[in-house]
Amino acid sequence: DTEVTQTPKHLVMGMTNKKSLKCEQHMGHRAMYWYKQKAKKPPELMFVYSYEKLSINESVPSRFSPECPNSSLLNLHLHALQPEDSALYLCASSPDRDDAYEQYFGPGTRLTVT
C-alpha cells in the first residue's frame, strides 16, 4: 500500500471558522509533511514531522496549527484564515530519513476561504 489519504477533498470555510484537515498513511513512514500549493505553482513546504515530533516549521502563521497524534496520522488545524490562504493543501510522507528520501503525496484538500 503506497497510498496517502487526505480528507476532506474540498473544504469551504469562513474567516471565523475552525476546521481541520486530516492525512493518513499506512506505509510505516516516519516523516510526514504539509505543503501548500497555489494554482500553477510548485508545492511550498509548511511543516515536517519526524518520528511524531515537529522538525520544521517554515515560518507558517499561527492560524495554521499542525498535529501528529501518531506515526500514521497528521492533522492541520485551521483558524481565522484569510482569503489568500485558499489553496490546495498536500500531505506527504517519506521513509526513515536515513534510508531514503522518496516522498509520497496525497491527493490534497482544496481549501476555499470566503
Added chain:
Amino acid sequence: GENVEQHPSTLSVQEGDSAVIKCTYSDSASNYFPWYKQELGKGPQLIIDIRSNVGEKKDQRIAVTLNKTAKHFSLHITETQPEDSAVYFCAADTGGFKTIFGAGTRLFVKA
C-alpha cells in the same frame, strides 16, 4: 539556500515524439533529485529519481540524467502518449527534509 530552475515552462509535442525537461540547481550539497508528475486535480506523483552517485537512470519510457559538475539534471520521455500530458516538477534535496521544487513544466501531448 538551494534554488532550482526548470525549463521550459510549457512544452507541446506530437504523440510519439520525445520530450525533454531541464533543471539546474545551485547547492552542490544536493544529493537527491526526484521528478514528480501532477495531473489535474491530483497530488504530485513520484515518477523517477536519481541520486548524486549515479549519472543516468531509466524506467521504461522515462529516463533521468545528472551532470553534477554542471549542476544540471534532465527528464527524458520517449514515445510520448496523450496520458503523459501533465505538469512535471523537478526537485533537489540536500537532506534535512527540505525538498526544493522547480517552477514546473506543463507538457501537452497532441494526439
